[in-house]
Amino acid sequence: MSLDAPLMTAPAPAPAATIVMPDDAAGAPARHGIWRRLVAQPMTLICLILLGAFALVAIFAPWLAPYDPTSTNTPIRLRGPSAAHWLGTDSLGRDVLSRVIYGSRLALGTSIASVSLAVVVGTAIGLFIGYRGGMWDRVAMRIVDAMQSIPALVFAFAIIAVIGRGLVPATLAVSLIFSIMYIRITRGIVLREREQLYVDAARVAGLSTPRIVFREILPNLAGPLIVESSIHLGSAQLIIAMLSFLGLGVDADAPDWGGMLSDARIYQAIQPFISVPSGVAITLSVLLFNMLGDGLRDIVTGTGSHTRARIRPPHRPAPATVVNDAIVLQASGLCVDFPGGDKSTFRILDNVGLTLRRGETFGLVGESGSGKSMTALAMLGLVPSPGGVTAGSVMFGGRDLLAASEAELARIRGNAIGMIFQDPIAAFSPVHAIGRQIAEPLRAHRGLSARAAQDRAAELLDRVGVPNARRRLDDYPHQFSGGMAQRAMIAMAIACEPRLLIADEPTTALDVTIQAQVLDLLEDLKSEFGMAILLITHDLGMVAETCDRMAVMYAGQVVETGDVATVFTSPRHPYSEALMSARPRNRPADGRLPTIEGRVPLPWAWPDGCRFHPRCRHAVSACQSGPNPLVADVRCIRRGELALRGIA
Amino acid sequence: MQKLIFYRLLSSFGVLFLVATLLFALVQLSPIDPVTLALGDAGTPEQQAAKRHELGLDRALPVQFVSWLGAALTGDLGKSHIHGAPVIEELLSRLPVTFGLVGGAILLSIVIGLLAGVYAGFRADSVVDRAITFLVSIGLALPGFWLGLLFASAFAVSLRWFPAIGYTPLSEGLGGWLRGLALPCTALAIHAAAVIARHARGAIIESSNASYVQALRANGTPERLIRFQYILKNAMTLILPIIGIEMAVTLATSVVIEKVFALPGIGTLLVESIVHNDLPLLQGSVLLVACFVLLANLLIDVALGLINPRVRPS
Numbered sequence: 001m002s003l004d005a006p007l008m009t010a011p012a013p014a015p016a017a018t019i020v021m022p023d024d025a026a027g028a029p030a031r032h033g034i035w036r037r038l039v040a041q042p043m044t045l046i047c048l049i050l051l052g053a054f055a056l057v058a059i060f061a062p063w064l065a066p067y068d069p070t071s072t073n074t075p076i077r078l079r080g081p082s083a084a085h086w087l088g089t090d091s092l093g094r095d096v097l098s099r100v101i102y103g104s105r106l107a108l109g110t111s112i113a114s115v116s117l118a119v120v121v122g123t124a125i126g127l128f129i130g131y132r133g134g135m136w137d138r139v140a141m142r143i144v145d146a147m148q149s150i151p152a153l154v155f156a157f158a159i160i161a162v163i164g165r166g167l168v169p170a171t172l173a174v175s176l177i178f179s180i181m182y183i184r185i186t187r188g189i190v191l192r193e194r195e196q197l198y199v200d201a202a203r204v205a206g207l208s209t210p211r212i213v214f215r216e217i218l219p220n221l222a223g224p225l226i227v228e229s230s231i232h233l234g235s236a237q238l239i240i241a242m243l244s245f246l247g248l249g250v251d252a253d254a255p256d257w258g259g260m261l262s263d264a265r266i267y268q269a270i271q272p273f274i275s276v277p278s279g280v281a282i283t284l285s286v287l288l289f290n291m292l293g294d295g296l297r298d299i300v301t302g303t304g305s306h307t308r309a310r311i312r313p314p315h316r317p318a319p320a321t322v323v324n325d326a327i328v329l330q331a332s333g334l335c336v337d338f339p340g341g342d343k344s345t346f347r348i349l350d351n352v353g354l355t356l357r358r359g360e361t362f363g364l365v366g367e368s369g370s371g372k373s374m375t376a377l378a379m380l381g382l383v384p385s386p387g388g389v390t391a392g393s394v395m396f397g398g399r400d401l402l403a404a405s406e407a408e409l410a411r412i413r414g415n416a417i418g419m420i421f422q423d424p425i426a427a428f429s430p431v432h433a434i435g436r437q438i439a440e441p442l443r444a445h446r447g448l449s450a451r452a453a454q455d456r457a458a459e460l461l462d463r464v465g466v467p468n469a470r471r472r473l474d475d476y477p478h479q480f481s482g483g484m485a486q487r488a489m490i491a492m493a494i495a496c497e498p499r500l501l502i503a504d505e506p507t508t509a510l511d512v513t514i515q516a517q518v519l520d521l522l523e524d525l526k527s528e529f530g531m532a533i534l535l536i537t538h539d540l541g542m543v544a545e546t547c548d549r550m551a552v553m554y555a556g557q558v559v560e561t562g563d564v565a566t567v568f569t570s571p572r573h574p575y576s577e578a579l580m581s582a583r584p585r586n587r588p589a590d591g592r593l594p595t596i597e598g599r600v601p602l603p604w605a606w607p608d609g610c611r612f613h614p615r616c617r618h619a620v621s622a623c624q625s626g627p628n629p630l631v632a633d634v635r636c637i638r639r640g641e642l643a644l645r646g647i648a
Numbered sequence: 649m650q651k652l653i654f655y656r657l658l659s660s661f662g663v664l665f666l667v668a669t670l671l672f673a674l675v676q677l678s679p680i681d682p683v684t685l686a687l688g689d690a691g692t693p694e695q696q697a698a699k700r701h702e703l704g705l706d707r708a709l710p711v712q713f714v715s716w717l718g719a720a721l722t723g724d725l726g727k728s729h730i731h732g733a734p735v736i737e738e739l740l741s742r743l744p745v746t747f748g749l750v751g752g753a754i755l756l757s758i759v760i761g762l763l764a765g766v767y768a769g770f771r772a773d774s775v776v777d778r779a780i781t782f783l784v785s786i787g788l789a790l791p792g793f794w795l796g797l798l799f800a801s802a803f804a805v806s807l808r809w810f811p812a813i814g815y816t817p818l819s820e821g822l823g824g825w826l827r828g829l830a831l832p833c834t835a836l837a838i839h840a841a842a843v844i845a846r847h848a849r850g851a852i853i854e855s856s857n858a859s860y861v862q863a864l865r866a867n868g869t870p871e872r873l874i875r876f877q878y879i880l881k882n883a884m885t886l887i888l889p890i891i892g893i894e895m896a897v898t899l900a901t902s903v904v905i906e907k908v909f910a911l912p913g914i915g916t917l918l919v920e921s922i923v924h925n926d927l928p929l930l931q932g933s934v935l936l937v938a939c940f941v942l943l944a945n946l947l948i949d950v951a952l953g954l955i956n957p958r959v960r961p962s
Contacts, residue, residue: 146666149945151900154918154937158671161922161930162678238791242904245793246919261794265908269812272801279794287789380866384857406871414868427863429878431885431956437860440869476957492867502866 037299044295047288054285058104067095069102069255078271087277090260091267100277102255107285110167110250111236114175115229121175122182123221129183130190131213137187144180152177153239160248170249174236181232185224193217223300227293234289241282257282327395328500328532329356329379329417334392336371336378338603346603348387349374350556353630354534356500361526361533363547363564365540365579369600370553372536376502380417381409396500414441418493422505424485428477435461435473438492445496460491464521483514490521497529504536519546540583544568552576555600555611561633569646572634574616577644610636618642652953653946660942667938668720671931672713680925685729720935726928730920735932738917745815746913748829750902753836754895760837761844761894762887768845769852769883770875780845787842792901796835796908803831813910832909836902840894844887851886855879885956892948896941 038045057064066086073093080088087096129137147155159173193199194217202212243249244258245265252259257278264275336349349371356362364372377383379394381401394401397416401409413419418441421427428437438460439453448456454473461469464487477485486506493501503522507515523546526533535547543550543564551561552575560573571577578596598615601607607614613623618638628635636642683691683699691699700706704715719725725735768780804812810831816824855861856879864874903915914933921929953959 142666143670146663146670149663149667149896149941150934150938151896151941153900153903154934157903157918157922158674158930158934161925161927162674164679165922234789241791242793242901245904246907248919248922261791261797265797268797268801269805272805275794275797275801279791279798282791282794283786283789286791287785290788291785377862377866382862382866384862410868410870412868413866419863419866421859421863421866423859426859429858429860429864429882430958431881432878437864440864440873441867444868444870444873478958489863492863496868 041295041298043291044299047292047295051285051288051292054104054288055108057101058108061102061105065095065098065101067098069094069098070253078267078274080271080273088271088273090274091263096260096274096277099255099260100257100281103257103260103278103281104285106167106250106254106256107237107240107282110171110174110240111233114171114236114240115178115232117172117175118178118182118232119225119229122179123186123218123225125179126183126186127190127213127217130187131194131209131217133191140183141187144183147180153242156239156243157248160243165248167250167254170240170243173243174239177239178232178236181228182225185228186221189221189224190217193220227297227300230289230293230296234286234293237282237286237289326357327355328358329534330354330395331375331379332393332395334375334378334394335390336374336383336387337390338387340604347390348556348603349378351630352378352392352553352556352558354551354558354561356532356534357549358499359526359530359532360548361523361535361546363543363550364534364536364553365538365543365550366553367538367579367596367600369555369602371556372538372553373504374556375553376419376504376534376536379502380413380419381406411445414493414498415445415496416498417500417502418496418498419502419504420486420489420493420506423509424482424489425477425480427489428485430477433474433476434480434488438473438488438495441492441495456495457491460495461488464488464491464494464525465517466491482510483518486510486514486518487521490518490525494525494529494531498531500532500534501525502534502536505538506535507539507542508537515542522546540568540579552579555606556603557611557635558630559612559635567646571644571646572639572642573612573636574618574642574644575612577646578615578617580647581645583647649950649953652959653950656946656949660946664935664938664942668717668935669713671934672716675927675931676709678927680927682927685925685927725932725935728921728929728932729926730924730929735928738929739914739932739936742912742914742917744818745906745911746899746902746915748818748825749832749836749905749911749913750899752829752833753840753898753902756833756837757840757844757894757898758891760841762848764841765845765848765887766852766880766883769849769856772849772853777849781849784842784846784849787838788846790838792835792839793904793908795838796832796905799831799835800909815911815913832905832911835908836898836905839901840898843894843897844891847890848883848887851883852879854886855882858882881955885952888948888952888955892945895944895948899937899940 038048071094073089075093076085076089077091077093078089079085079093082088085095085097087100090096090099125140129140150158155177156170156173159176160169163169163172190213199212199216202216207216240249241256241258241261244256245262247262250256250259252262260278261275261282264278268275330353332353334349334352335347337345337347340346352371352375354362354364354375364375366372374383378389379396379401381389381404383389389402392402396412399408401412404412428434435454435457438457439448439450442448442453442456443450446453458470458473461472466472466484466487472480472484480488486509490506501522506522507518510518519542522533522535525531533546535542537543547564549562550564550567551558552567552573553559554575560567560571560576562572567576568580571580582596596615601611601614607624609625610616610619610623610628613619616623620638622637626637628637631639682703682705683696686699686703687695697706704712707715723736725739727733728735728738731738764780764784768777771777800812804810810827814828816828818825861874861879864878865871869878902913903918905911906913906915907919914936917929918933918937920926921933949959
């Protein structure tokens with residue numbers, strides 16, 4: 001049964017970037033989405049059309065075939081292609097073209113019959129054992145395991161040995177093989193769906209079990225099942241062809257592609273062409289089913305494999321360097337674009353500017369999707385493909401990082417600038433020891449030997465407060481708690497004593513008590529190494545406690561910059577005010593948590609004028625259009641005329 | 649590591665026991681009567697009863713099962729009807745052929761599949777990647793036995809570079825053995841190579857997008873190290889199980905390739921046993937195939953355990 005199991009588990013094409021781009025900028029309703037995506041994938045459409053033609057050939061075989069596929073004519077046996085017999089004749093003088101045409105009936109018929117039977121039987125059993133669980137599930141899965149330890153073809157042999165040779169037994173045998181695969185995937189999906197809230201809700205609402213299974217869970221299976229079935233149809237054809245070739249499947253007289261190849265085996269030394277027509281027919285039809293399956297998978301999962309051109313940064317001259325000792329990093333006019341559906345691009349960072357001073361902690365705040373992390377990645381030249389920086393400069397140590405070569409950037413990353421991430425456990429390779437990964441910057445930048453780097457890594461781990469540091473070097477990420485892993489990540493980022501540490505939501509994934517410890521550690525390290533910290537967070541409390549200055553981002557733009565104290569006490573942008581008032585500790589007397597209405601729009605839906613105006617309670621009609629530049633560190637045309645409330 | 653091997657061996661024996669049970673049940677379900685098979689239709693009722701007693705078929709089913717299983721454990725898989733020899737002897741005499749054919753094809757498919765897939769994954773969306781992806785699609789759809797026929801016709805019959813059919817034992821020289829296996833191994837390897845390449849490409853792309861790659865890159869790890877130490881090793885944890893599956897598939901498909909090139913291996917035995925209703929031979933060869941598959945899985949599990957610390961039992 002493992003003939004095409006690998007196809008089944010094929011990883012979907014990887015997402016293009018950390019942000020998901022729509023195929024359709026206008027956001028068409030989902031119903032039209034499938035059709036639209038189908039049209040956007042011409043290969044899948046072509047496969048569908050060709051398979052349709054294939055089905056028509058099978059249906060109209062008696063009208064299309066020039067001869068009776070079984071009438072023998074031995075005097076003209078084993079002829080090559082000719083005007084009378086386009087694809088020649090076989091060992092009994094039968095017309096090969098007619099046999100190929102009639103063969104499509106058996107090929108399509110047997111594969112469709114075996115796969116549809118398998119779908120019905122396999123999903124039914126899978127639904128049952130998946131939903132019931134317990135003993136039923138355990139026993140059934142042990143049997144399935146045992147059956148799967150025998151390869152599909154051998155399994156088919158065993159079944160045919162019991163129920164006899166011929167068309168129907170071969171079809172049944174193949175069907176049994178595939179039903180085991182359907183049991184597996186159905187059970188897997190049911191086990192996953194069973195835990196979903198909507199199933200609980202249905203149960204609480206008192207729906208009967210069959211109703212939950214068939215009405216609520218079954219629809220979720222449709223997509224995966226269609227994809228699997230298309231690929232199984234191809235595999236079924238291959239297996240049935242093999243069985244016929246071995247003389248265990250379709251009767252030798254019947255026009256069948258596998259059987260024709262069996263005939264070809266004996267006579268091809270005399271007539272080499274004889275194996276070509278049926279071989280091509282099998283290959284083509286299996287290819288079509290496979291490609292259809294791949295295309296459908298992309299459509300169902302929404303991960304279009306159609307590639308978009310990568311955004312390439314324009315070549316630009318290095319700007320005049322202003323060496324100012326007090327400034328560590330200065331980003332200005334930073335723009336990042338991602339390619340959209342049809343040759344359009346989305347600007348997801350728009351004219352972002354930040355200035356980080358020596359030894360300060362700078363807070364970059366905003367809701368999810370405002371572009372904070374992308375800003376940090378863009379500074380290091382790490383914008384995920386296919387996006388790219390299209391304008392701006394990032395001055396660091398007297399040069400523009402955006403104009404630096406990859407080799408120059410590699411010398412800066414982990415050396416002069418370190419970076420830590422939100423999910424510390426995922427930020428380490430799961431199959432490499434922690435110590436080795438912490439040592440990478442030391443080996444790359446300091447040229448330390450493996451042993452010396454390990455020694456230094458142990459010191460660093462000890463410094464960031466990991467107990468038993470020396471022994472933990474050989475541990476793997478899964479053996480670390482979140483807090484310890486973040487300490488290890490910090491050790492890696494500060495290994496080369498960078499001048500700037502970028503901390504991207506460093507505590508979001510951690511427990512509250514651990515959060516404080518990690519923040520304290522960062523604070524200590526900052527004074528110890530004299531480095532600046534760019535703290536990316538959506539937690540205003542953290543900014544208030546740790547930062548000197550801050551910038552507020554909204555929809556890919558910086559909307560306000562300033563001293564933390566000033567921004568908190570007297571915000572000048574309505575979004576800053578809204579963020580302040582949405583802090584839980586500012587909860588009004590009625591006890592309800594204040595929120596900002598709505599959410600950050602996605603890059604393709606950013607409004608004209610001020611991007612915040614649809615959610616702004618101070619918006620006037622002038623806010624809906626026209627330019628909205630950053631003036632005196634605020635991006636609001638009504639700056640100064642509003643009395644905004646801060647936090648006292 | 650020893651613990652891992654111990655547990656996996658234990659579970660392998662469990663599965664093997666289940667497979668043996670299924671095979672025993674299969675014979676019980678079979679409409680073929682071993683007595684008729686042994687005597688033909690000629691036997692008198694007395695002779696039939698005597699034969700039935702001789703074969704132990706008059707005992708209770710559980711007793712039959714235990715004695716069959718006990719005999720199988722000592723290597724006694726019964727007597728083949730068509731060859732008249734003990735099944736185990738037949739199997740062992742065919743083993744070198746299958747071993748050479750399947751082993752060669754597996755090696756070939758792993759080398760080709762990994763090289764092509766890993767290269768394509770690292771160069772995703774390049775011209776070479778597209779070319780490899782196209783070839784992989786074709787490789788997935790090509791029936792190996794047709795490819796074998798074409799190979800035989802082109803390289804053996806027309807060009808006479810290789811023998812078209814038959815097997816030359818290793819004892820008659822390495823050159824002849826290799827020449828005899830070259831075409832069948834290649835024909836057998838193409839499909840598995842395509843599957844491995846396809847998954848290797850996907851695994852490389854998936855691993856390249858992982859958070860740790862970004863973290864390593866952001867902290868200055870050289871690109872070469874990121875690729876060939878970090879991404880490759882992580883991708884291998886995804887590819888190895890696929891290689892395990894393909895080892896089993898290759899063994900099964902070897903049956904068809906054996907027929908194309910008239911190689912006297914296990915597969916030929918298996919097909920004969922079905923055509924001639926030789927149930928002991930069928931049981932024996934399927935059991936042998938299952939053993940091989942379990943052994944392949946064990947090897948893969950051990951390799952995975954070496955790579956991935958998370959699958960090692962603590």
